[in-house]
Amino acid sequence: MAPVMRDSVAPNHAEQGTAPLMEGICLCKRFGKVTALEGVDIAIRRGEVTGLVGDNGAGKSTLIKILTGVYRPDEGELRFEGQRVEFASPKDARRLGIETVYQDLALIENMSIARNFFLGAEPQRKVGILNLLDVRKMRLVTEEALKDIGIAVRSANDEVSVLSGGERQAIAIGRTMHFGGKLLILDEPTSALSVHETNKVLTYIDEVRKRGLAVIFITHNLYHVYPVADRIVVLEHGRKVGDFAKDEISVDELVQIVSYGAQRVARSARQQ
Amino acid sequence: MRIKALLGHREVGVAVALVVVYVVFMSMKKEFLSAGTLGDIVTVAAELGTVAVGVSFLMIAGEMDLSVGSNFALTGMLLAMFITRFSWNPHLAFVVVLACAAGIGALNGLVTLSARIPSFITTLGAMMFWRGVALYLTQGWPISVFADVPLLRWLGGAKVYHTFHISAVWWLIIGAVFWVTLQKTAYGNWVFATGGKRAAARALGVPDTRVKLVNFILAGVMAGLAGCLQLGRMGSMSPVWGQDLPLEAIAAAVVGGNSLTGGVGSILGAMLGAVTMASIRIGLVMVGAPAYWYMAFVGFIVVAAVALNVRLGEVISWHR
Numbered sequence: 355m356a357p358v359m360r361d362s363v364a365p366n367h368a369e370q371g372t373a374p375l376m377e378g379i380c381l382c383k384r385f386g387k388v389t390a391l392e393g394v395d396i397a398i399r400r401g402e403v404t405g406l407v408g409d410n411g412a413g414k415s416t417l418i419k420i421l422t423g424v425y426r427p428d429e430g431e432l433r434f435e436g437q438r439v440e441f442a443s444p445k446d447a448r449r450l451g452i453e454t455v456y457q458d459l460a461l462i463e464n465m466s467i468a469r470n471f472f473l474g475a476e477p478q479r480k481v482g483i484l485n486l487l488d489v490r491k492m493r494l495v496t497e498e499a500l501k502d503i504g505i506a507v508r509s510a511n512d513e514v515s516v517l518s519g520g521e522r523q524a525i526a527i528g529r530t531m532h533f534g535g536k537l538l539i540l541d542e543p544t545s546a547l548s549v550h551e552t553n554k555v556l557t558y559i560d561e562v563r564k565r566g567l568a569v570i571f572i573t574h575n576l577y578h579v580y581p582v583a584d585r586i587v588v589l590e591h592g593r594k595v596g597d598f599a600k601d602e603i604s605v606d607e608l609v610q611i612v613s614y615g616a617q618r619v620a621r622s623a624r625q626q
Numbered sequence: 627m628r629i630k631a632l633l634g635h636r637e638v639g640v641a642v643a644l645v646v647v648y649v650v651f652m653s654m655k656k657e658f659l660s661a662g663t664l665g666d667i668v669t670v671a672a673e674l675g676t677v678a679v680g681v682s683f684l685m686i687a688g689e690m691d692l693s694v695g696s697n698f699a700l701t702g703m704l705l706a707m708f709i710t711r712f713s714w715n716p717h718l719a720f721v722v723v724l725a726c727a728a729g730i731g732a733l734n735g736l737v738t739l740s741a742r743i744p745s746f747i748t749t750l751g752a753m754m755f756w757r758g759v760a761l762y763l764t765q766g767w768p769i770s771v772f773a774d775v776p777l778l779r780w781l782g783g784a785k786v787y788h789t790f791h792i793s794a795v796w797w798l799i800i801g802a803v804f805w806v807t808l809q810k811t812a813y814g815n816w817v818f819a820t821g822g823k824r825a826a827a828r829a830l831g832v833p834d835t836r837v838k839l840v841n842f843i844l845a846g847v848m849a850g851l852a853g854c855l856q857l858g859r860m861g862s863m864s865p866v867w868g869q870d871l872p873l874e875a876i877a878a879a880v881v882g883g884n885s886l887t888g889g890v891g892s893i894l895g896a897m898l899g900a901v902t903m904a905s906i907r908i909g910l911v912m913v914g915a916p917a918y919w920y921m922a923f924v925g926f927i928v929v930a931a932v933a934l935n936v937r938l939g940e941v942i943s944w945h946r
Contacts (some may be wrong), residue, residue: 444829448831456829459823459825459829460826462819462827463823464818464889464890465818465819469815469818472815473815473819473830474816474830474831475831476812478811484811485811486810487811
């Protein structure tokens with residue numbers, strides 16, 4: 355690594371707001387002869403929801419796995435808060451505040467909401483020589499944190515199994531916010547939900563954005579991401595084929611790009 | 627509201643089963659409800675229950691141990707051999723045999739976790755292997771300690787009151803420690819999470835593999851300790867004892883609200899399960915029924931109590 359590379363970009367992004375929280379620059383990833391990602395640039399900003407769309411196999415999950423430290427890119431670099439970073443494991447990414455909520459891995463059904471909320475970061479209190487769970491604090495803090503983003507639960511001691519899919523997503527999102535996450539990555543958060551539940555989850559995402567967190571929303575349903583997104587990045591066969599601010603493009607144009615391929619859409623646009 | 631909260635507990639099924647067992651035997655023989663009988667029951671429950679506590683802790687983490695019966699017999703025999711044939715200091719021997727029991731548990735865990743095979747298979751193999759070793763040690767003969775060894779008296783020989791043996795005290799202490807660990811510590815939270823959904827637990831930084839290994843070791847230690855308690859109470863150990871123990875321990879656990887697939891369970895439930903089974907054993911003797919009925923009766927209770935638990939669970943969630 356050339357040391358000159360380090361924070362060479364930092365001065366340009368000195369002001370808050372314009373400086374991306376996280377950047378991927380010219381990311382490439384190959385698996386044997388298959389190129390999963392080629393030269394993808396992406397910038398994630400605070401207080402913005404970035405929709406990441408594309409068909410199956412477009413490279414969405416490869417890109418996310420690079421951003422969260424599951425894979426290391428073959429080429430290209432990652433920057434977080436202006437600093438060049440390299441992740442040896444997902445733990446490194448989490449330490450910086452990059453949290454992923456997976457659709458079916460978010461919560462453990464047979465445990466209470468509070469036990470889920472604090473899993474892996476349990477508050478403890480000393481009783482004599484013993485370190486015991488602070489059960490009361492777990493319940494109170496969980497209820498408080500959930501109320502804070504507009505999620506009402508009957509009791510944080512209820513099992514997660516009594517909750518709907520949307521409520522489960524909400525609790526996983528609330529957990530990320532509570533533990534100081536800076537970048538929240540949602541992997542298909544709405545794909546298994548009813549219309550009503552989807553709308554609820556979208557309001558929670560909106561709430562997260564208002565708190566100044568950056569959000570990446572991965573989906574192949576454009577109609578879910580368009581209402582909440584500030585930016586939409588389109589991947590196709592491992593390349594970035596579109597990167598639009600929402601006001602630059604309509605949902606119908608986006609649908610065209612994702613379903614018929616960027617080149618064909620561009621060609622037909624030129625012919626008109 | 628109160629009643630519903632009470633019914634929501636996992637121990638309800640086993641509590642009902644225990645009451646039914648008591649009512650049935652009392653109506654046949656009213657001496658069944660006496661301190662003397664209760665002492666006999668708790669004494670039998672202590673040995674089975676010590677195994678059941680370890681097994682249910684492991685089951686909640688999503689694994690199984692079928693080798694606890696062989697571990698029980700082998701550990702008890704080793705303790706007897708070290709004391710009688712090798713004239714070891716009994717306390718040293720006790721520590722060494724518990725370490726052996728832990729080693730058997732650790733081996734179960736290491737093989738299961740590194741070969742990525744179901745613990746049902748690993749411990750089925752271990753059950754046969756260690757039974758074979760136990761049989762080989764004395765060529766199939768039981769081994770007895772005739773001398774008065776204070777350690778053995780302390781483990782199970784002494785009576786604290788009436789027919790109550792001291793082994794029951796150790797069992798209650800062990801049960802309390804496991805209960806607190808499971809319900810009131812961060813480690814207990816990890817145990818539930820590891821058994822409930824391992825990948826999700828791992829994603830949140832829970833050391834799932836280490837949790838499972840530790841619980842395998844604890845199940846081994848508890849099985850070995852139960853063997854020592856029985857040696858203390860009876861003064862002898864046979865290499866063919868404890869063959870039904872794995873299934874009895876699992877039965878006590880599931881009657882008490884543990885799931886075979888992990889993630890849910892109760893230490894108190896497993897302990898009450900052990901008391902229920904011990905009550906059946908003692909009760910059948912008291913009413914003069916052939917001991918063969920024990921297994922039949924237990925089989926009936928297992929199915930009925932689990933069915934009741936599931937039914938109650940449904941009722942509770944409907945009324946939420």
